[in-house]
Amino acid sequence: MTTRARDEYTHPGVRRKRLAPAYVPYLFLLPALALLVWFRYTPAFSAVYHSFTDWNGSPGANFVGLEQYRALLQDDIFLQSLRNIFIYTLARTVLSTVMALLGAELIYNLRSFRAGAFWRMVFTVPLVIPATVIFLVWQRIYAGRLGLLNEVLEAVGLSGWVQPWIGQTDTALLALIMIGFPLVTGVAFLVLLAALQNLPSSIGEAALLDGCSGLRRVFAIDLPSIRGPLALVVILGVNAGLQEFAPMLIVTGGGGPINATQSPGLYLYQQAITYGKYGYATAIGTVLMLLTLAFSWFILRSRYRGAHDVAV
């Protein structure tokens, strides 16, 4: 049942015969590729090239081979930042995907079409708040004195739980992970909801006939059917997580305390912009890119396993 549903509805792009000339798909791709070569690949190659130099941001740089990478492996702060970002990315991706899926499923399961449109709008609008404002508000939610979280804890009689959430090493990273809770709103929510609403309604009806409903249906039918978008959401989550630096820079004052929230993205930023060590920074960036690639690879593979039928 599930296998058939997936094959028929999720990846129905099976074509029996190609009628178009071979160059047609390249024409479709050309404009996007041209723009990317111009404004992404060229500067990216320049960045990777500079990771083998001692570039300091001014014209001229000396080739130093793998020196920057060697230094990186011996840099305790960088290694700590890797540890932090793995925890952050894992927790944040799981949390935000689950919450986005929850929001999307709640809306998808509404009978009323209007209510669905209304809630979609409700959860889209908060996206307009710039991240800087979110950080400002959340940093005040976590503040030790006058912070909303601590005030609420006091008010409900949990004053034993009151603590400096972002001022101590054991809770600072957790605090960053929870920023923006409930995390329904966002890219993941939009993608998953669109995917669910794009499913042919026959799937839901067939499931109903088979007596498959509620949570069972979510796991048995919905999730396998939206595997592609789900993989996208997870990749984007992993990708954004591994590169994250803004909350560490703004909310925890540059990755503190004592590097408890230091991240490779922030460390890259500090080395490049604050200390003017672009060569070192580009080496961090290259390692970060390779890591992201490695992580995404597993997710991509699962995506391709489900999508092999496209490439008949």
Next chain:
Amino acid sequence: MSLSRPVSDKVAVRRSRRSRVWRQDAPLNLALLALALLTYIPFGFVVINSFKDARQFFTQFWLPAFPLHVENYVKAWPIISKSILNSAVYSLPTVILVMLLSSLAGYAFARYRFWGREFLFLAMLILIMLPGILLVIPMFVQVVDLGWVNTPQAIVLPWAAVQIPFSVYLMRTFFETLPTEYFEAARLDGANDLQLFLRVAVPLALPALSTVGILTLLFTWNDIIWPLIVIFERDLQPISIGVLSFSGSFSTDYGTSFAGYVLASLPLIILFSFAARRFMAGLQGGLG
């Protein structure tokens, strides 16, 4: 829905159906309401604090304070309104360009087999994984060499390039979910490749396209660093820089800043409520 009932019963049926729908939806609506309330906490504080002067802001952040300082909005409006117009000039072409190029590319990846397909696709995905700050300086040097400082294309093309890779991924994923029968029917009617794309694929992909459009718009609305670097003239700066006007180096006018954030978000809120309806209509027309 069954259509075999007598016409006279229709109104009653509709009414009873509506109340049944309402009852079944109630727990879901309640859960959504709870999530929405939590989600709107930051928004609420932005609005509350947009009516405060410095003393009120620093003395009590979490509660409203009276009198309300509506003049914050009056003060913010001239700068904000000008930069909203600038943003429109940069954001709309970017959104259109991203929707166009990524749907073309996503379509090619989803519906054609060609040499190098997976390689090109992966090569594009790698770009999502580049830390953006790393490219800022080389890209700015490029823009200066082109003599594009202070021009719209200096913002639009790099912005579009940032957004395209994952928009392509999104479009490919969605095009792959489209039932193939639609294409076959159109092909039998004699449509060529471009017509298939424009007449069949694009209308069906409206939900995905609207997602791409919204995400691109949000990105362009809030990106600070790139316009800050390539646009030298204050009068040409977009809204993301406009809202910074009220934070000085040594003092920040928080009330006016927050009023600026509220004003800056209004065009998007209006657009989203309008787009949400269009999006739903598109969805209904395509698959309903």
Next chain:
Amino acid sequence: MLIRSRTALFVSIITLWLGSTALAQEALSGELSVYLNAYYDPANAPETAELMRQIAAEYEALHPDVTIKLVDSLPATQDLETFLAARMAAGQSPDIMWQQFSTRNLRGSSWWVPLNPYFDRPNPYIAEGTPGHEKWSDSLPGFVLAQTRAADGNWYQASLDWVETGLFYNKTMLDEAGIDPESWTSWGDFVGDMQSLRETTGVDPLGMFMKQQGWSNWWWADDIFLTVAWADQAESFYMGKYNDAERPWRQLAAEEIAKAILDEKLVATDARMDDYLRMSKEFVSLFPIDYAGIPSADELDPLFFGEQVATVWTGTWKSKLYANSVPFEYGVTYLPPITAADTPHAQGTAYRVGGPSSAGQYGIAQSAAENGKLDLAVDFLMFLSAPQNFGRLAASYAGFIPMVAGAETGEVMGGFQEIAELPERLFTDPDGRLTLEAGDAWSQAMQAYFLGEADEEATKTRLQEIWLSGANDLCQQQGYEWCPN
């Protein structure tokens, strides 16, 4: 033919002779972009911005072929840093540009034009009889020039104004707790009073915070405690080349700190550092519980305004906001004198923590020189720094103290006169002592100590490592002749 070329030669000699004076002045032309931080910030300080427009117009009237383009101020955050890094890399910086002076050792002449030769020239815009008329640098006080000099001996900025700092206190709260700041005669008095304040009111005594990267007001305290620990050794750290007969006690230059470290005169594992660590920890115990999580000085304001802290140590740039908006009566005081009873090497005084980390620190970008605008940029900077011009600006903004001779100090100094009489601190902020990175590493080591993640011994060892690597880095960058190979 011969005659004509002789004439040409003659003319060119005359031109060369006049070149650096009258003719050059008349030849000024072109557009100059100028970023003046708070002194041109139309959205936040409209009156000052209007005045600045007027001053620019006066300059344009003197030089009809010149256009001054004023660039709006940006918030001095990561956005400005990124903006500047990219603009500098592409040679697109404003011609005259503000930057925090603590970056002078790092950016040096790769970004900025050394101003030394121009500092020696007469400033034609300063009236005869006023210091600076014959030699531009005479218009700035010796301690300002010394503190803003880069590690390579150059000046990259004209630092025209100064921040004075003080301890703003909630008068009502201190009165209720029976505390009189005037009565503090030693560190012990101060700490005792502050601890009893917390016991009686439940309020955190000191509005301070500590970041692991970049400036926080904890740095000021660090400067003082380090100065207290080593004050009696200052003589042995001083290098002749930096000495100034008029100022026998003065702040150490980065080179002097590096040399003292490498000569093993300044050693972080020394027993002197025990008192440094002890006093630092005592001080930090008076901070709000989340001092290591407060991200900026602005976030101390809600605590002070909301009566959650009794005092806040901040600078003159807050004077205006506090005067207009603090909802209770407040005063300005300072840390107590630190006496030999508190720690054996103390000199019985407090130290003034002020500095040129202000709105009026301007450099000339290298790109301005490459585009042939150096003479114009220097001339405009001279014009701007003349007391009749900069004095007006500083008085209008009222956040900083103008340092150019002949400019009125104005109301901004209210409550700060006594503090300004105190001696300078021996050590500047951690980022200016050796390198920016050594400064941040220092903050992190001290954070680990305060938060209980490193004990005293481990901290001293770590601080010594930071000093050694910072001193070696500085040596490598600057290549001082005394540096070990």
